[in-house]
Amino acid sequence: MTPDSITERFPAIEKLAPTLTTLAKKHGTPLYVFDRGEVEKNFRAFRDAFATEKLPLEIFYAMKSNYYGGMLRTVIAEGGGIDASSHRELELALAAGARKIIYTGPAKSEADFELILRHADSIAVNLESRRELKLLSSMAAKKKLAVRCGVRVVTGQQKGWSKFGIALKDLPSFLREARKLPGLDFQGIHFHISLNRTPERYVGTLEELSSTLKELTAEERAGIRYLDMGGGYIPAAFEGVPGWNPNQEMKFVGEDLDPMEVVGKDWNPRYTVPPVSPIGDFAQEISAALRAHIFPLLPHVQMYAEPGRFLCHSSMHMLFTLMDLKDTRMGVTDGGTNMIGWEKYQCYHYVPLFDLTHFSLTREVPFVLYGSLCTPDDVWGYYLHASEIQEGDLILLPYQGAYTYTLSQQFIKDIPPVVDLA
Numbered sequence: 001m002t003p004d005s006i007t008e009r010f011p012a013i014e015k016l017a018p019t020l021t022t023l024a025k026k027h028g029t030p031l032y033v034f035d036r037g038e039v040e041k042n043f044r045a046f047r048d049a050f051a052t053e054k055l056p057l058e059i060f061y062a063m064k065s066n067y068y069g070g071m072l073r074t075v076i077a078e079g080g081g082i083d084a085s086s087h088r089e090l091e092l093a094l095a096a097g098a099r100k101i102i103y104t105g106p107a108k109s110e111a112d113f114e115l116i117l118r119h120a121d122s123i124a125v126n127l128e129s130r131r132e133l134k135l136l137s138s139m140a141a142k143k144k145l146a147v148r149c150g151v152r153v154v155t156g157q158q159k160g161w162s163k164f165g166i167a168l169k170d171l172p173s174f175l176r177e178a179r180k181l182p183g184l185d186f187q188g189i190h191f192h193i194s195l196n197r198t199p200e201r202y203v204g205t206l207e208e209l210s211s212t213l214k215e216l217t218a219e220e221r222a223g224i225r226y227l228d229m230g231g232g233y234i235p236a237a238f239e240g241v242p243g244w245n246p247n248q249e250m251k252f253v254g255e256d257l258d259p260m261e262v263v264g265k266d267w268n269p270r271y272t273v274p275p276v277s278p279i280g281d282f283a284q285e286i287s288a289a290l291r292a293h294i295f296p297l298l299p300h301v302q303m304y305a306e307p308g309r310f311l312c313h314s315s316m317h318m319l320f321t322l323m324d325l326k327d328t329r330m331g332v333t334d335g336g337t338n339m340i341g342w343e344k345y346q347c348y349h350y351v352p353l354f355d356l357t358h359f360s361l362t363r364e365v366p367f368v369l370y371g372s373l374c375t376p377d378d379v380w381g382y383y384l385h386a387s388e389i390q391e392g393d394l395i396l397l398p399y400q401g402a403y404t405y406t407l408s409q410q411f412i413k414d415i416p417p418v419v420d421l422a
């Protein structure tokens with residue numbers, strides 16, 4: 001991955017510009033625009049990477065990364081399932097028509113299990129503790145059900161993630177207890193590791209898991225029918241690290257950050273893009289590790305994955321209007337960063353911004369683009385692609401769909417509507 005991963009999308013942005021301008025005229029701004037074609041492309045890239053390795057894989061989209069209904073329906077139409085992690089998410093998934101669901105997430109309550117049991121045909125539950133195990137067993141047994149379930153394990157590769165699941169060393173005793181309890185069809189093992197730029201930690205987890213699987217009897221292993229390797233696959237990201245803040249430190253305006261100082265200096269480079277292994281490399285190395293360490297012990301296991309970011313990262317565009325030009329290097333848009341819920345572009349990530357009214361692919365000028373919230377910590381970025389800049393211009397923040405809309409909040413302003421690109 002090179003900085004070209006950003007610039008190579010510029011021609012696609014130029015093509016989108018007329019449609020986005022029409023949508024902004026029709027629906028007003030601020031606006032989220034959902035781009036279904038991107039999701040189809042991402043889904044197929046993920047699926048095909050593993051298919052090339054001859055690894056059958058069920059994909060369960062982690063909807064926490066973007067819960068928009070169109071997003072869910074697109075994944076389902078592609079043949080995917082949904083990974084839901086709360087009562088709210090499960091209801092949204094069911095409403096979108098999901099019939100293949102993995103339910104994950106810590107501290108499940110009786111109310112969560114009530115809803116799960118009402119849809120037990122469509123759901124496998126990844127359990128997180130012995131309390132959950134016993135509670136699900138007693139509730140399911142009363143209803144004379146046999147609920148598909150598994151357990152989440154934490155290995156040495158998930159440092160700092162000890163609040164989740166059970167320690168890998170406790171897997172044999174957990175499995176033996178689960179198999180004795182009524183109401184359960186205990187059949188799965190789950191792990192998750194976030195934000196992987198390379199396949200290394202998946203491979204490490206599979207190696208550790210194989211040692212523990214060897215402690216089980218052949219009969220105990222034969223009952224393990226799914227292995228769910230979670231999400232965490234970083235896409236060839238359409239975002240960079242700002243040159244002025246290479247360590248991505250949290251910085252707040254009025255404390256240690258003066259935006260005018262950022263635009264006042266010539267940063268070289270303006271941004272960098274940290275390397276990410278292509279999804280084909282993830283598929284290749286994970287498949288090799290499965291063949292070496294897992295399939296000899298679990299020859300019939302079905303593999304599951306729960307990609308979130310990978311599927312939705314490019315699924316949404318955001319549109320704003322430049323309301324007030326305060327200076328040649330500063331302006332305020334109608335959309336505020338309540339649309340993304342945090343200071344992502346203020347100090348953490350660089351993403352190019354485009355003036356669609358005065359469009360330029362090549363001319364990117366220093367310009368502090370603020371949102372309209374009553375706080376100075378409301379910055380979209382420090383550069384704008386524009387041939388010139390005027391009040392009333394339509395501004396695009398393209399291809400930002402992961403952990404943005406889903407983190408939006410009603411801070412001061414309403415959450416703007418979402419419209420579909422086509």
Ligand SMILES: Cc1ncc(COP(=O)(O)O)c(C=O)c1O
Pocket residue numbers: 062064065083104105192194195230231232233306307308309310
């Ligand atoms: C259990 C589980 N699965 C999948 C995901 C999705 O991760 P990502 O969006 O990084 O693919 C998460 C994210 O935190 C998760 O907790």
